[in-house]
Every structure is written in structure tokens, then in C-alpha cells.
Amino acid sequence: MAIGSLGAGSGMDLESLVTDMVSARRDTKVKLYQDKLAGYEAELSALGTVGSAIDNFKNYVKDLNKEELFSGRNVIMANGDETPSFSVNPDKTASTDEYSIQVTQLAKGSRLISDISSFSSRDEVVTSSGGTLTLSIGDEEFEIQVKPETTLSGLREQINAEGKDHGVSANLVNDGEGHTFFTITSNTTGAGNTLHIDSSNLTLDSAALGGFFPGMSVPEGGEAQDAYIVVDGISVRSDSNSFDDAIAGLSIEALELSQEPVKVEVTYNQDQVKETIQGFVSAYNDLIAVFKQSTARGAVxxxxxxxxxxxxxxAGELMSTHASDDSPFTSIFDVGVDLQDNGTLAFDENKFNRAVDADFDSVATLFIGPNGLAKSLDALLDNYVGPRGMNNTLKDSVNKSISDTEESLADYEERMEKYEASLRSKFTSLDTQLANMNAQGDYLNSMLNKL
Incomplete structure (x- = not known):
């Protein structure tokens, strides 16, 4: 038997004796603390899983509780695979109806171009003395102060720099036959907004006299013009390609000319509502599955x-009536949500489509009405989620129990250390006494052997 430092004097294995005595008192109690902590940790993990499932379900309930979900509109354009000639964006006030729309004219800005004989090079000087050039578009006008010795190229750069805030730009085109054309373009659309240029306060060089600015003209098709669409046989004008008031609740943007009228159908945003309800059903089933797993026999x-x-x-909220008094539906089970024997939900798409086609507003009332299911569930779940929710309150309680148990274990371990120190002190004294007694015995034996 190996003998440690404790017992070296007596020759007894006092080290093992102390270890066994401490273990006999300590191990069972420590295991109880450790088992208790493991149970708390398992409970905390399970509450975390439950909390995540509740939070996930709450998110779907919040989505279902948004008024804009049921007030949204969807636009169906019967133009096949062709590139649409216009776009339609509905708001929640748009009526669900069908329209025939055709773009017959696009709005565009205007363009001025110099006479063919005005210039042959971009480096030609427009004016040697300078002056003021006035550009006007409809009721708006702005002036450009032209410096002496300004070239055609320099004037282009000046117009582009000072005209950009007015939607005006200039360019130079060389036809390759010795003619340079000066063009000025305005992006302001609408009839009556054709670009005009006044050079009466600008002294032109002889090369440009009677040619350049006085000779600038609007080419055929270069006038600013309105856009026109035809809605159900009615011609509608706009000074831009946007038609915000042609049909109440619809914003129409003309993109290109239509070859023929296009059928446009405005419907409720049925697909998004359906997807949200399906997500709600799936999240509810996930929550029920977590509940069953967490509370099964033997579960923490x-x-x-x-x-x-x-x-x-x-279960009570699902079974309750959430309809208005005049609704053809009494509960969500009338609009495509079915309750299964195992307590989970299922979604019947055909039943949902029939309900929506029959009375979309009543379907919406079931979920977001004054007594709607989504509103009720949202309020109910507020008691269980968030920092002050019941689930977090339970987790806080378990965390406190863990902290208290860890503190108790630490205190007990400290007491065990003191107990072990006390044993070592006592057995050290005993070891010293036994060592002295052994020494005395050895001395007496040696004396007796000499007699």
C-alpha cells in the first residue's frame, strides 16, 4: 500500500483515509446539487425552445393582423408574354373591376436644331462680343450669359452645365459632309412646353448671322406633346406619361404605344392573403408540436x-366566432382553415378561394375585424412573449434557481474544504504521535536486545 505524505511518520495510509472520509460526506450531496443544476438547465433549454416557437407564431399572427394585407390590390394584365405598353399600380382604394386601356400617344419633350448651313466646325466662334441667350419652356425661362469669343463647343458645355436643372441639354452632330448641327433638347413634356430660344440680346458673328440662333427651328415631330390613353373608350390626356387621376385608385404609367387595347383586371391581393394564412397554419402546427414534445410523459x-x-x-380563440353580424361566415373554419383530430390545423385552398370569391371583406373581418382572430391572438400572445412575457418570467425564475443552487454548491464545497483541512490537521497530529511512539518502541527494543 502506497503511503502519502500524510502517514509518513506512522507508516499508515492516512491520506487515503482522509480522502475516503471526505468523499463519503461530500459526493452524494454534490451529486444532488449537480443533478438539480442539470434539471434546471434542461428546463431552461426547453423554455427556450417553447419561447422560440411562440415568437415564431406571434410573427405570423402580426402579419395576419395587418390591415394592409387585406386592403392590398393585385393587377392582372392580359397581354400574354408581350412587353407591357403601360404599368398599373393600385392603392387600397382601387375598385375591383376590369378595364380596357390603350396608349395612343406618349408624352415627350422638344428639340431645336440649327440650319444645315450654319456651322461646319465645333470650334467656330459664335460671338466675339458676348451677350445674353434666353431659353424658355412654357412659362419657365432662364438666361445664359455668353462670354466673348465663345465657340460652338464652349456654348454646348455652358448650356449643359447651366441647363441641367431645367432639363435642357445641348449637343453637336457632324454629318461627315462638312456640316455641324447644334441641337438643344428639353425633357419637359406636354403640349405648350416646346423649347424656344431668344438670341436678340446676343451679338452674333457674321458666320452665324441669320443662320445659327435665328435659324434654329423645331424639326418635324420635335414639338413637346401630351400623352394620351384610352380607358374604356374614353380618351384621357396628360402632360406627362403618368396618369394618376384617370382611374380612381390606380396610377398608370405609359411606357410605349399600344398595338391594341389591353384588358386590365384589379382584384384583391388574394395570393398574399393565402400565403400569410398558410404560414399562420404552419407556425401554429409547429407550436403545437413543440408543446406536445415538451410536455410528454417524462419530459422536463x-x-x-x-x-x-x-x-x-x-384552442378557445380558434373555436370562437370572430365574424360580424351580417357575415356569411361564422368562423375561420368556414374560409379554408380546418381543425384536425390531433389538434393541428390544415388549409383547404379550394374552400378559401370560394370564400374569397363570395365575400372577401367578410373573410378579412374574420381576421382583422373588431373581434377578429388575428387581433385576439395578438393580444393574447403579448402576455407570453417579450421581456415581461410569461415565458421570460419563467426563464428568469429558473435562472435564479440555477444561480442559487450554484451558490449553495459553492458554499458546500467550501465547507468540505474546511472539513478536509480539519481532518488533515487531526490526522497530522495523530501521525506525529504514532511516529513518536514507534520511535520509543524501537529504542526500548534496542535496549532490551543489549541485555
Whole structure:
């Protein structure tokens, strides 16, 4: 038997004796603390899983509780695979109806071009003395102060720099036959907004006299013009390609000319509502599955009152009537949501489509009406989620229990260290006494052997 430092004097294995005595008193109690901590950790993990499932379900409930979900509109354009000649954006006030729309004219800005004989080079000087050039578009005008010795190229750069805030730009075109054309373009659309140029306050060089600015003209098709669309046989004008008031609730943007009228159907945003309800059903089923797993026989949350109360409240809300008095539907089970024997939900798309086609507003009332399911569930789940929700309150309680148990274990370990120190002190004294007695015995034996 190996002998440690404790017992070296007596020759006894006092080290093992101390270890066994400490272990006999310590190990069982420490294991109880450790088992208790493991149970708390398992409970905390289970509450985390439950909390995540509740949060996920709450997110779908919030999506279902948004008024804009049911007030949204969808636009169907019967133009096949062709590139659309216009776009339509509805708002929640748009009526669900069908329209025939055709773009017959696009709005565009105007363009001025110099006479063919005015210039042959971009480096030609326009004016040697300078002056003022006035550009006007409809009721708006602005002036450009032209410096002496300004060339055609320099004037182009000046117009581009000073005219950009007015939607005006200039360019030079060389036809390759010795003619340079000066063009000025305005992007301001609408009839009556054709670009005009006044050079009466600008002294022109002889090369440009009677040619350049006085000779600038609007080419055929270069005038600013309105846009026209035809809505159900009615011609509608706009000074831009946007038609915000042609049909109430619809913003129409003309993109290109239509070869023929296009059928446009405005419907409720049925697909998005359907997808949101399907997500709600799926999240509810996930939540129920977590509840069952967490509270099964032998599971750490078996008998948990929070889960029991929430499960009961959810079932009660689903079974309640959330319709208005004049609704053809009494509950969500009339509009495509079915309750299964195992407590989960299923979604019947055909039943949902029939309900929406029959009365979309009543379907919406079931979820977001004054007594709607989504509103009720949203309020109910507020008691369980968030920093002050019941689930976090339970987690805080478990965390406190973990902290208290860890503190108790630390205190007990400290007491065990003191107990071991006390044993070592006592056995050290005993070892010294036994060593002295052994020494005395050895001395007496040696004396007796000499007699």
C-alpha cells in the first residue's frame, strides 16, 4: 500500500483515509446539487425552445393582423408574354373591376436644331462680343450669359452645365459632309412646353448671322406633346406619361404605344392573403408540436401550467366566432382553415378561394375585424412573449434557481474544504504521535536486545 505524505511518520495510509472520509460526506450531496443544476438547465433549454416557437407564431399572427394585407390590390394584365405598353399600380382604394386601356400617344419633350448651313466646325466662334441667350419652356425661362469669343463647343458645355436643372441639354452632330448641327433638347413634356430660344440680346458673328440662333427651328415631330390613353373608350390626356387621376385608385404609367387595347383586371391581393394564412397554419402546427414534445410523459416541462394555459386559450380563440353580424361566415373554419383530430390545423385552398370569391371583406373581418382572430391572438400572445412575457418570467425564475443552487454548491464545497483541512490537521497530529511512539518502541527494543 502506497503511503502519502500524510502517514509518513506512522507508516499508515492516512491520506487515503482522509480522502475516503471526505468523499463519503461530500459526493452524494454534490451529486444532488449537480443533478438539480442539470434539471434546471434542461428546463431552461426547453423554455427556450417553447419561447422560440411562440415568437415564431406571434410573427405570423402580426402579419395576419395587418390591415394592409387585406386592403392590398393585385393587377392582372392580359397581354400574354408581350412587353407591357403601360404599368398599373393600385392603392387600397382601387375598385375591383376590369378595364380596357390603350396608349395612343406618349408624352415627350422638344428639340431645336440649327440650319444645315450654319456651322461646319465645333470650334467656330459664335460671338466675339458676348451677350445674353434666353431659353424658355412654357412659362419657365432662364438666361445664359455668353462670354466673348465663345465657340460652338464652349456654348454646348455652358448650356449643359447651366441647363441641367431645367432639363435642357445641348449637343453637336457632324454629318461627315462638312456640316455641324447644334441641337438643344428639353425633357419637359406636354403640349405648350416646346423649347424656344431668344438670341436678340446676343451679338452674333457674321458666320452665324441669320443662320445659327435665328435659324434654329423645331424639326418635324420635335414639338413637346401630351400623352394620351384610352380607358374604356374614353380618351384621357396628360402632360406627362403618368396618369394618376384617370382611374380612381390606380396610377398608370405609359411606357410605349399600344398595338391594341389591353384588358386590365384589379382584384384583391388574394395570393398574399393565402400565403400569410398558410404560414399562420404552419407556425401554429409547429407550436403545437413543440408543446406536445415538451410536455410528454417524462419530459422536463410535463405539467407546465404556462403551456397548459396557452394551449387552452389558443384552442378557445380558434373555436370562437370572430365574424360580424351580417357575415356569411361564422368562423375561420368556414374560409379554408380546418381543425384536425390531433389538434393541428390544415388549409383547404379550394374552400378559401370560394370564400374569397363570395365575400372577401367578410373573410378579412374574420381576421382583422373588431373581434377578429388575428387581433385576439395578438393580444393574447403579448402576455407570453417579450421581456415581461410569461415565458421570460419563467426563464428568469429558473435562472435564479440555477444561480442559487450554484451558490449553495459553492458554499458546500467550501465547507468540505474546511472539513478536509480539519481532518488533515487531526490526522497530522495523530501521525506525529504514532511516529513518536514507534520511535520509543524501537529504542526500548534496542535496549532490551543489549541485555
Amino acid at each position: 416541462l410535463n405539467g407546465n401550467s404556462m403551456i397548459r394555459n396557452l394551449s387552452s386559450s389558443l
